[in-house]
Amino acid sequence: MNPLEFxxxxxxxxxxxxxxxxxxxxxxxxxxxxxDIADDLVQDTLIKAMRNANSLRDIKKMNSWLFTILSNCxxxxxxxxKQTEDIDDCIFTNDDTPEHTQxxxxxxxxxxxAVATLPQGQRQVLSLxxxxxxxxAEVAEIMGIPSGTVMSRLNRARKALSEQLLELKEENVLTNxxxxxVVK
Amino acid sequence: MRNKNRxxxxxxxxxxxxxxxxxxxxxxxxVELLDAIRHDAELSQRVCKLQKLHNLVQLSYQSIDVxxxxxxxxxxxxxxKSKWFAAASFxxxxxxxxxxxxxxxxxxxxxxxxxxxxxxxxxMNNSEHWKLMLHVSTAKPHRLNIVLNEAEALxxxxxxxxxxxxxxxxxxxxxxxxxxxxxxxxxxxxxKLQQKYANLAVMVCGETLERIQHKxxxxxxxxxxxxxxxxxxNQAVKRQRSGWSYIRI
Numbered sequence: 001m002n003p004l005e006f007x008x009x010x011x012x013x014x015x016x017x018x019x020x021x022x023x024x025x026x027x028x029x030x031x032x033x034x035x036d037i038a039d040d041l042v043q044d045t046l047i048k049a050m051r052n053a054n055s056l057r058d059i060k061k062m063n064s065w066l067f068t069i070l071s072n073c074x075x076x077x078x079x080x081x082k083q084t085e086d087i088d089d090c091i092f093t094n095d096d097t098p099e100h101t102q103x104x105x106x107x108x109x110x111x112x113x114a115v116a117t118l119p120q121g122q123r124q125v126l127s128l129x130x131x132x133x134x135x136x137a138e139v140a141e142i143m144g145i146p147s148g149t150v151m152s153r154l155n156r157a158r159k160a161l162s163e164q165l166l167e168l169k170e171e172n173v174l175t176n177x178x179x180x181x182v183v184k
Numbered sequence: 185m186r187n188k189n190r191x192x193x194x195x196x197x198x199x200x201x202x203x204x205x206x207x208x209x210x211x212x213x214x215v216e217l218l219d220a221i222r223h224d225a226e227l228s229q230r231v232c233k234l235q236k237l238h239n240l241v242q243l244s245y246q247s248i249d250v251x252x253x254x255x256x257x258x259x260x261x262x263x264x265k266s267k268w269f270a271a272a273s274f275x276x277x278x279x280x281x282x283x284x285x286x287x288x289x290x291x292x293x294x295x296x297x298x299x300x301x302x303x304x305x306x307x308m309n310n311s312e313h314w315k316l317m318l319h320v321s322t323a324k325p326h327r328l329n330i331v332l333n334e335a336e337a338l339x340x341x342x343x344x345x346x347x348x349x350x351x352x353x354x355x356x357x358x359x360x361x362x363x364x365x366x367x368x369x370x371x372x373x374x375x376k377l378q379q380k381y382a383n384l385a386v387m388v389c390g391e392t393l394e395r396i397q398h399k400x401x402x403x404x405x406x407x408x409x410x411x412x413x414x415x416x417x418n419q420a421v422k423r424q425r426s427g428w429s430y431i432r433i
Contacts (some may be wrong), residue, residue, distance in 0.1 A: 022250040025250050035249075039251055106418065107421065111243075112245070115241065136208055155199050162237055165237065166236065
């Protein structure tokens with residue numbers, strides 16, 4: 001690599017890394033549904049990305065490379081969690097606290113809650129496809145699983161969500177508290 | 185991806201329909217499926233259902249509060265003054281070269297190029313009364329102007345025909361720029377359109393409005409005649425369920 005290429009690449013790398021931070025956070029949040037854990041996951045991802053910048057051969061693949069790191073950080077986090085408690089018993093957002101029950105039950109809450117109840121593999125695939133628009137092949141590469149598994153996980157995830165969300169009674173989802181007011 | 189029965193919508197597996205929603209099919213497969221959707225109401229419903237789920241998930245995470253330190257304006261590590269000077273000199277030099285070499289900026293210039301999600305309601309295609317929602321969540325002036333160009337062209341076209349158009353522009357997230365940046369070229373254009381066409385409604389997401397006001401600790405001034413809806417997601421889903429076509433930018 002010549003010096004000019006190196007300088008350009010380094011500048012592009014940092015710029016892209018900065019641009020990607022909010023996107024990484026949103027996907028991390030959709031996996032864990034906890035702001036502090038999502039924050040830690042993104043910080044870990046950024047540190048690892050900067051330390052291993054040289055392993056990124058093609059800067060055009062930086063997005064999927066970053067999400068691969070994020071996915072690995074998430075896996076490490078879950079592994080760590082498993083040493084102390086069974087991951088199957090771990091519910092992220094369904095703990096009913098008094099604060100939670102008082103929250104306004106709008107669609108955002110309902111959808112996020114439904115996504116949080118999906119098995120974590122399905123949740124990961126769903127958010128990479130729906131929130132980041134990755135192709136199935138890219139998701140397979142990021143998560144280190146076959147494309148067929150990506151498709152079946154996505155299908156199962158959407159089926160489960162469909163049962164939870166689209167089958168909801170109309171008044172629960174849409175008309176509850178819906179009103180329009182005009183500002184003059 | 186497909187089952188063997190070739191004469192009904194049932195031959196298309198859910199995986200195949202998911203692949204269609206996620207733009208994973210090749211052109212020939214898409215054309216075949218679109219043709220099947222046109223002739224099979226049940227298949228069309230299955231596709232709509234998946235598209236709605238996709239939209240729901242996407243929209244539900246759009247309003248997440250990203251911590252300030254993860255937002256774009258924060259640099260990862262601030263360089264020293266000498267580094268700034270070196271970088272600035274380099275950029276000036278490179279800028280001059282690139283400025284010389286580049287003749288024009290490439291910008292997409294129509295709605296479909298900038299649309300992130302589109303959902304057309306097939307039952308409305310031949311209708312005399314077309315309902316369209318344009319959901320804007322960007323503050324980029326170029327994109328806002330494209331939305332207004334398209335809105336203006338559609339409103340004008342329908343005003344001169346016997347058909348009726350109901351157009352709703354829904355703003356949330358950064359899209360609030362369209363209804364709050366008074367004095368900007370695009371807000372003036374929007375106001376003119378509203379004065380001219382009664383069939384144009386402009387909505388703003390109450391949740392985004394509340395969040396921004398809370399963050400800025402002051403009340404935002406909206407343009408006149410803007411409707412506040414409690415939640416953009418709620419409004420988008422409600423409209424799609426009642427047969428509106430939907431395009432998100």
